[in-house]
Amino acid sequence: MSAATQDLLILIAIFGTATLGLDLIVGYTGIFSINQALLFGIGAFTYAFCVNHLHTTSLLSAWALAVPVAAALSACIALVSFRVSGDYFIVASFGAQIIGLQVLYNWDAVSGGPAGVFGLPYPTLAGFEPSTLGDYLLLAGAVCGLAYLVTTFVLLSPYGRLLRALGEDEQALAAAGFDPRRLKLSAFILGGSLPAIAGVLYAGYIGIAQVNDYSLDISVSLLAMVVVGGAGRTVGGILGAALLVLIPHVLDRSGLSSATSGAIKQAVFGALLLAVVMFMPSGISGGVANGLRYVRRLMRRPSTEELR
Amino acid sequence: MLAGGLATLLALVAIYRPLVRRGANPGITFVSSLGLSILLQALVSLAFGPGNRTFAVDAFTRQHDVLGFGVSQLHVAVLAATALVIGGLGYVLDHTRPGHQVRALISNPEQAQLVGIRAGILGALATGAVGALSVVPFVFQGMSSSVVLTGGTQLTLFAILAVIAGGVGSLRGATITGFGIGVIGGVSGTVVPGEWSTSVVFVCALALIVARPHGLMSTAQNVSAA
Numbered sequence: 001m002s003a004a005t006q007d008l009l010i011l012i013a014i015f016g017t018a019t020l021g022l023d024l025i026v027g028y029t030g031i032f033s034i035n036q037a038l039l040f041g042i043g044a045f046t047y048a049f050c051v052n053h054l055h056t057t058s059l060l061s062a063w064a065l066a067v068p069v070a071a072a073l074s075a076c077i078a079l080v081s082f083r084v085s086g087d088y089f090i091v092a093s094f095g096a097q098i099i100g101l102q103v104l105y106n107w108d109a110v111s112g113g114p115a116g117v118f119g120l121p122y123p124t125l126a127g128f129e130p131s132t133l134g135d136y137l138l139l140a141g142a143v144c145g146l147a148y149l150v151t152t153f154v155l156l157s158p159y160g161r162l163l164r165a166l167g168e169d170e171q172a173l174a175a176a177g178f179d180p181r182r183l184k185l186s187a188f189i190l191g192g193s194l195p196a197i198a199g200v201l202y203a204g205y206i207g208i209a210q211v212n213d214y215s216l217d218i219s220v221s222l223l224a225m226v227v228v229g230g231a232g233r234t235v236g237g238i239l240g241a242a243l244l245v246l247i248p249h250v251l252d253r254s255g256l257s258s259a260t261s262g263a264i265k266q267a268v269f270g271a272l273l274l275a276v277v278m279f280m281p282s283g284i285s286g287g288v289a290n291g292l293r294y295v296r297r298l299m300r301r302p303s304t305e306e307l308r
Numbered sequence: 309m310l311a312g313g314l315a316t317l318l319a320l321v322a323i324y325r326p327l328v329r330r331g332a333n334p335g336i337t338f339v340s341s342l343g344l345s346i347l348l349q350a351l352v353s354l355a356f357g358p359g360n361r362t363f364a365v366d367a368f369t370r371q372h373d374v375l376g377f378g379v380s381q382l383h384v385a386v387l388a389a390t391a392l393v394i395g396g397l398g399y400v401l402d403h404t405r406p407g408h409q410v411r412a413l414i415s416n417p418e419q420a421q422l423v424g425i426r427a428g429i430l431g432a433l434a435t436g437a438v439g440a441l442s443v444v445p446f447v448f449q450g451m452s453s454s455v456v457l458t459g460g461t462q463l464t465l466f467a468i469l470a471v472i473a474g475g476v477g478s479l480r481g482a483t484i485t486g487f488g489i490g491v492i493g494g495v496s497g498t499v500v501p502g503e504w505s506t507s508v509v510f511v512c513a514l515a516l517i518v519a520r521p522h523g524l525m526s527t528a529q530n531v532s533a534a
């Protein structure tokens with residue numbers, strides 16, 4: 001496997017892990033939240049903090065610090081969702097992202113300020129020390145696979161069914177005696193933890209943690225990955241991540257000048273997002289599932305002889 | 309303004325209305341607006357280049373001493389345009405028949421249509437007017453400093469914050485909180501380091517939204533029942 005392919009697969013695994021968390025919030029509880037880049041960034045800067053201040057490259061140590069912080073922050077954002085919903089909450093979550101990033105930007109000791117933190121080594125996991133792209137792909141792929149399995153297990157459980165019911169009819173759920181607030185809170189805590197896990201892997205992979213890398217654009221991209229792949233379908237986020245990581249890569253290799261290629265990448269991204277929302281509301285995974293269902297129905301159609 | 313109005317109208321007819329007809333939730337509509345915004349930015353970048361643009365006229369921005377304050381023609385023009393837009397909009401909404409119809413449509417769309425208000429046309433006109441008026445602050449921004457393709461995001465966000473914190477459906481509320489956001493953003497720069505001023509604005513606006521989900525002066529329904 002070429003280095004470029006390994007690089008792409010690593011990025012798909014990392015962003016796929018982050019989108020699994022966002023999908024729990026957007027796809028299942030139906031709450032659109034635009035602050036995942038902040039939680040992703042918390043993972044990245046926690047790893048930078050571990051390397052520079054705690055002098056450890058242990059993935060478990062970085063996760064042990066990053067996940068509670070991201071989960072607590074996500075819980076605070078969930079508290080806002082108790083008060084406001086719909087467009088109001090989108091703006092509130094937007095605001096939380098901007099405030100959080102400004103705090104990080106000005107917190108030189110952790111974020112390195114505008115310059116960021118450079119020279120981060122690959123993280124290690126319980127004696128496993130990745131030194132090549134192949135090793136890192138194994139690590140990122142294993143984390144993404146495990147996150148996928150855990151998320152699927154959670155969503156297939158009775159708790160997962162309650163989460164889905166929360167997104168479909170909150171009032172009916174409350175009438176049935178369940179507490180929607182507690183469910184929202186738990187979904188935000190779970191959904192906020194996965195981007196932090198992915199963020200640690202991302203900073204360790206690219207070796208840099210800069211606040212500008214976790215801007216609103218990344219939040220929008222993560223949301224786009226979930227929507228394009230298919231919100232409310234666990235595999236959807238990973239599919240969306242694959243597509244939105246692949247498209248820029250293909251355009252980069254098309255021989256266009258960097259300015260033109262940048263604008264075309266942006267245009268394709270915007271057009272794709274619009275097209276999916278307009279013509280494939282359940283995303284690519286939903287579209288494929290519907291297509292397969294249609295084909296199966298066609299194949300099962302009884303013959304005229306059977307009808308007689 | 310014509311281009312802004314037409315573009316908004318086109319987006320309404322081609323994207324937002326079909327989505328609303330299909331019962332899309334606000335989140336999906338919001339994602340579609342993000343997609344459209346990204347696409348338009350890219351198309352403008354391809355057509356005119358990605359760099360900063362400025363259309364500052366020196367004579368217009370040169371400051372004169374008025375009672376100890378540095379005042380330029382641009383400052384006067386901004387104040388005059390603001391008064392004209394807010395006053396004009398208030399007058400139309402409060403004292404004209406189309407304005408009353410728009411308010412009726414916002415407050416109760418079904419009943420408004422029952423009494424003969426043509427929701428489609430009126431809604432389209434109101435949306436086109438919103439698009440046209442949105443252009444005004446960005447023109448002044450280009451005259452005072454420069455505009456970048458992505459520069460609209462923060463201004464739009466502040467505008468949405470002002471509308472929500474002021475209370476959706478209340479022009480007075482949006483005006484007060486809009487000015488409040490401007491004042492807090494300006495004054496906070498003298499109290500805390502300048503790089504924190506955006507955060508201070510957001511903290512204040514979010515505190516207001518959480519404390520008063522309906523906004524300062526609201527008729528809004530968009531508040532969680534939970």
